[in-house]
Amino acid sequence: MKSFVAALTRHPLSLAGTAIATAAAILFLTFFILDLMGMHGHPYSGILAYLIVPALFVFGLLLIPLGLRRARRRAAGAAEFPVLDFNQPQVRSRFLVFFVLTVLNVVIIAAATYKTVEVMDTTEFCGVTCHSVMEPEYTAFQRGPHASTRCVDCHIGPGAGWFVKSKLSGSWQVVSVALDLYPTPIPTPVHNLRPARETCEQCHWPQKFVGDRLKVLTRYDDDEANTPLKTVLLMRVGGLAGRQSQGIHWHVDPANTIRYRSDESREEIFEVELTSRDGRTDRWFAPGADEGEAATAGVWRTMDCVDCHNRPSHTFRTPEREVDHALETAHIAADLPFVRREGLRLVGVTYADKAAAEAGIRDGLAAFYAAEYPELARERAGDIAAAAQALHEGWSSNVFPGMKVGWNTYPNHIGHESSPGCFRCHDDMHETADGRVISQDCESCHSLLAMEETEPGILATLSP
Ligand code: HEC
Ligand code: HEC
Ligand code: HEC
Ligand code: HEC
Ligand code: HEC
CATH class of the missing domain: 1.20.58 (Methane Monooxygenase Hydroxylase; Chain G, domain 1)
Incomplete structure (x- = not known):
């Protein structure tokens, strides 16, 4: 020894x-x-x-x-x-x-x-270690419905094959972060994302029948009273009912295969191909997309969950939705006159960084009330400061100057509000050879029970 x-x-x-x-x-x-x-x-x-x-x-x-x-x-x-x-x-x-x-x-x-x-495999490793690069995704992830799941559940999934694949590309990513080679913003869509079949379906399954879902959305007007406006939708989510699926989740019935041809961003869809249960194939073309060179342009992809739920975790909001959310959750006092209009104006300004945004929003809001409502500015200085704080938080959850991520850098494909979304196909313009179109009939996706009403009758009926 x-x-x-x-x-x-x-x-x-x-x-x-x-x-x-x-x-x-x-x-x-x-x-x-x-x-x-x-x-x-x-x-x-x-x-x-x-x-x-x-x-x-x-x-x-x-x-x-x-x-x-x-x-x-x-x-x-x-x-x-x-x-x-x-x-x-x-x-x-x-x-x-x-x-x-x-x-x-x-x-x-x-x-x-x-x-x-x-x-x-931990969320902290993905979100914190490469902090500046993943900051937009990590910030949005923590506010989203999947905050308690892990990055790897969607980005890698179970099994050794994808683990090795992602660690190999991950090693390159580490190098590119170290040498500052990564693109800003990180491009979307992710072209080598593992198919949703093997990730989302660990926890959700398309065969589940969801049926109709009532959705009450609260928006606010730009008037002095920031009047709340209710939109009530009955979403036809559907699912597999018996042997035949129906509603929105009809697209992911394992018996249907929908493929589409689009540009790299998947925002512009040239051709849609549906192979249904009985083996029949239908094809819809955007105007002119079946002629000459346009007939082969773009890339093919098989539709899955992520074509609609492209922001299940990294959900960025539009400025309007962010301010409405802060009003609805009382982080902004809704009785401050014109607070929605002014808030929206202030979060829309381009600031160099977080500190500049904080000062800009705080001073901007204080200046507005000092000029227009001097008495209220003195009495409710606390509420005004709190509103400025909430606006700043909304701004810093969506805007990341270091990564060149701004409002609406990452469009959300659910619905048709912040981007064409469903209307990329459902535009009444994609047409088969025999003249059938992918329909934009409002009622096929949702019943619009109320649209931006102050006191919708339907809500009074449901909850007198
Ligand atoms: C519920 C599933 C899910 C979870 C959990 C998840 N992601 Fe994602 N992520 C996605 C999907 C889906 C996309 C692709 C969006 C597309 O292709 O349009 C994506 C895209 C990304 C992108 C590319 C840029 C972008 O925003 O499109 C990055 C970076 C990213 N995720 C990082 C992370 C990090 C870091 C975590 C953990 C903190 C995480 N993700 C957790 C589903 C998820
Ligand atoms: C590790 C399990 C897990 C994985 C993987 C997962 N989810 Fe989820 N998902 C959940 C849980 C748990 C909830 C419920 C959250 C809640 O009720 O707040 C949820 C909620 C949802 C919701 C409802 C969101 C809302 O606002 O109410 C959608 C849509 C969704 N997931 C889509 C997806 C998609 C698309 C994928 C794949 C890219 C995916 N999920 C992957 C666990 C998971
Ligand atoms: C054609 C677009 C589309 C596809 C494809 C799609 N979904 Fe959905 N899904 C929706 C819409 C729209 C809603 C209703 C969302 C809302 O109103 O918030 C929804 C709702 C959901 C919900 C919430 C249901 C509830 O209980 O309220 C979950 C979970 C979900 N989808 C998971 C999935 C998974 C997993 C897949 C892939 C197997 C998938 N979706 C494929 C459009 C789609
Ligand atoms: C292809 C399916 C589809 C069609 C067709 C469609 N919608 Fe929608 N619509 C959606 C989905 C999905 C949402 C998102 C619900 C949510 O917020 O999760 C939505 C949301 C909305 C909203 C709420 C917007 C908001 O966030 O405040 C309104 C209003 C609306 N639709 C009106 C219409 C009208 C009017 C038509 C007919 C011209 C129409 N929609 C056609 C799928 C559709
Ligand atoms: C890639 C193209 C594409 C996208 C994107 C898309 N759909 Fe569809 N959808 C189709 C096609 C194709 C059909 C079948 C049309 C037909 O047979 O006439 C269809 C049919 C439907 C139907 C009728 C299903 C049934 O019961 O027969 C609903 C509801 C629907 N879509 C909702 C949505 C919603 C909501 C979204 C966005 C969240 C969406 N779709 C996005 C291609 C698409």
């Missing part, structure tokens, strides 16, 4: 290696035990414990043989490699110590690898 220690300390390199590996092993075990005891700490601590410390450990281990070899070379005339003579008890005990330590090291490395993979 003594000679083993002597060998490890003979050369400064192996001495340093031993020190680094031992320190890393102790650190790692400490983190591991803390983790087992349920103390997880800051997201970065996981990255430190399971990415950086194990790397140091392996680095230390590698230094040891390097130092040993140098030391041997330095001793003049010695052979390159040691001669192992197991008849000598000293060699036997040295080998035993070496063997036990190696087994221990393998166990530590295996545990570390396992935890490394686990850490790389």
Whole structure:
């Protein structure tokens, strides 16, 4: 044992290696035990414990043989490699110590690898490590309905194949982040996203019959009273009913296959092909898209969940929806005169960064009330400041100057409000050879029970 220690300390390199590996092993075990005891700490601590410390450990281990070899070379005339003579008890005990330590090291490395993979799958790793790059997506994700799921559930999904694929492209992404090569904003749509069949359908399934869903949307007017306006829609979500599916989720009935040909952005759809249950194929063309060169332009894609739910997690809002949301959730006091109109004006200004936006919105709103409603500006300074704060928060959840992401950089395809969405196909213009069109009949998707009314009769009936 003594000679083993002597060998490890003979050369400064192996001495340093031993020190680094031992320190890393102790650190790692400490983190591991803390983790087992349920103390997880800051997201970065996981990255430190399971990415950086194990790397140091392996680095230390590698230094040891390097130092040993140098030391041997330095001793003049010695052979390159040691001669192992197991008849000598000293060699036997040295080998035993070496063997036990190696087994221990393998166990530590295996545990570390396992935890490394686990850490790389956490939302924090994706969202925080590459903070500036993923900031828009991470911010929106945290406000969305999937905040408690993990990035990898949609972006990688189960199974080894996509794991390896995404880690390979992930390695390139790390390099491109380090060297500042990534595009800003990150382009959408994601062309190599794993098919929704294998990701969304871990938790949702298209065969589920959802039926009709009542949706009450509250919007506000630009008048002095910020009058609330209600829109009531009965959404025909549908699903598989018996053997025949109906409504909006008819598109993802496994018995139907819809393919479409579009430009790279998928905003402009040239041709739609439907193969139905009975094997019949229908084709609809946008005006002129079946002639000459236009007949082969673009790329084909099979429609799935993401063609409508393209923002299930990173849902950015329009300025109008953001301000309406803040009014509806009382983050902005709805009795401040013209607060919607002024708020909308202020979040629409181009600011250089978050601090500039905060100051610009705060001062802009204060100046408006000081000029137009001086008495109210004094009495309700607190509410005005709170409204400015809420507006700033809305701005910074949608606008990221560092990534060149602004309002409406990422269109939402559900509906037809912030982008053509459903109307990319349902525009009464895509036509079959025999003159049938993909319909824009309002009632086929939803019954419009009320549209921007102050006191819709339907709501009085439902909740007298
Ligand atoms: C519920 C599923 C889901 C979750 C969870 C999810 N994403 Fe996404 N993400 C998507 C979809 C779908 C797209 C593709 C949109 C498209 O192609 O139009 C996307 C696109 C992206 C893009 C490309 C830019 C863009 O906005 O289109 C980035 C970057 C991204 N996601 C990062 C993340 C990060 C980081 C997390 C975790 C904090 C995460 N995603 C969690 C579904 C998800
Ligand atoms: C790990 C499980 C999981 C995965 C994977 C997942 N979801 Fe979800 N999804 C949920 C949960 C849980 C909710 C319910 C959230 C709630 O009620 O607030 C939800 C809610 C939704 C909703 C309703 C949102 C709303 O505003 O009420 C939609 C739409 C949706 N998911 C679409 C998708 C799509 C599209 C994908 C694939 C890109 C996907 N989900 C992947 C778990 C998942
Ligand atoms: C043709 C477009 C389209 C496709 C394709 C589509 N959806 Fe939807 N889905 C909708 C619309 C529209 C709604 C109603 C949304 C609303 O009113 O908020 C909806 C609602 C939902 C909801 C909420 C249902 C509820 O209980 O309220 C979930 C979950 C969902 N979709 C998941 C999926 C999944 C998973 C897929 C793929 C298998 C999918 N959708 C495919 C358009 C689509
Ligand atoms: C192809 C299906 C489809 C057709 C056709 C359609 N809509 Fe919609 N509409 C939707 C969906 C999906 C939404 C989104 C609901 C939501 O917010 O989740 C929507 C939302 C709306 C809203 C609410 C907008 C908001 O957010 O305030 C109005 C108003 C509306 N539609 C009116 C119409 C009218 C009028 C027509 C007929 C010209 C029409 N729609 C045709 C699918 C359709
Ligand atoms: C890629 C093109 C495409 C997009 C995008 C699209 N649809 Fe469709 N949709 C079709 C086609 C094709 C049909 C079948 C038309 C026919 O048979 O006449 C259809 C049919 C429908 C039907 C009637 C289903 C039935 O019961 O027969 C509804 C409802 C519908 N779509 C709603 C929507 C909504 C809501 C959206 C947006 C969230 C949407 N669609 C987006 C192509 C599309």
